[in-house]
Amino acid sequence: MNAVLELDTVTRVHGEGATEVTALHQVSFTAYAGELVAVMGPSGSGKSTLLTLAGGLDSPTSGVVRVEETDLSALGQKGRAAMRRTSIGYVFQDFNLIPALTAVENVALPRELDGAGSRSARRAALAALGEVGIGDLAKRFPDEMSGGQQQRVAIARAIVGDRRLILADEPTGALDSETGEDILRLIRARCDAGAAGVLVTHEARHAAWADRVVFLRDGVIVDEAGSDRPDALLQPAR
């Protein structure tokens, strides 16, 4: 089993002097291939900071963030952007779809930006839409779809091109409880198929879909619930 995401003693400080705030303090955290990890905590506990660092949208003040064994800070701006198009899938609470593009165009976009031919990007996008159960809605625009369907498009965009790290920030926040559950089922299925998932949520019912639940308070991991990974027992304690 290999680590897809690794945060090694990561600290993130915002501001300086009197207004200095430590959003994360020496956090070490790993998500392995095939597992879904939920991060729970109240507002201001650092859970969103953790996710933006993992996605290369922000850089740590100290410590190292590795995605598939690559140090994100060492990559530079351009390299990180490329990484986000090929290795990291992001799912947001408000879907973040481009309104002027159809479902299939939204999903194909990251592949095309990455230089894939438009036909192959489209083929990959259709496959991803099929995987999330809305292959028949490929030509719809976001405003012609329900919230649940839009979130499915966003998940298709996050997994297209076989990305191995899925980061989800309150992905069910805008959905009713049953639709939300369908979305979690999809993310869960993707992890069961070998991806690593990190789910940030304040809803326990949703966090319960994860293999492990990590509790954050004031930028520090205070506890963890859920099954130990069997091979964790074989690793030397750090």
Next chain:
Amino acid sequence: MSVRNALLALLEQGPRYGYQLRAEFEDRTGGTWPLNVGQVYTTLSRLERDGFVEGRGADGDGHVVYAVTTRGRDEVATWFSSPVPRTQPPREELAIKLALAVSVPGVDVGTVIQQQRSATMAALQDYTRLKRRATGDDPQELAWVLVLDSLVFNAEAEIRWLDHCEARLRRAAKDRDDDRRRVVSTSSTDAGRSTDAGRSTDAETEAHR
């Protein structure tokens, strides 16, 4: 009186004997509330005494078969058409434990809360795992999924309540700290020190937000 009413509802579908009733009850509720057969038979004899069911004698294998009466059918209809009464809150060990933890000196309430939150979360993960396996395709499975959902929502409510307790305790602790600082800064003649104290409180407030 949920078991009594559940048995009556099962009997509405046709005469049955005690073991059958127990098996069907446990099937539909996924064995979440196990019944012993003695309990089933005492309930049946009480229902018979009150005229809701009648014994039909033994079948070929010697099981005493019960059938629902007209009065029994009315009783089932009433049960389904009225809400479950919310009377006295049931004695809740966790609420009692926290009430005592905050009022007995020397108990680390934060740890009590986090311990419980982890344990309840682990239970919630177990229920969710069971739910993932159940498809809810046939009515029997659907019944089981609904029971699981009830356990899921209850566990979630407990965790939300624990989060709420924690937030409340932290605010109370902060208010106490602020009061103490105010006392220190008003009694102190060292202006510099009181400014520093004020500043660190601001930083903390930020961090907690």
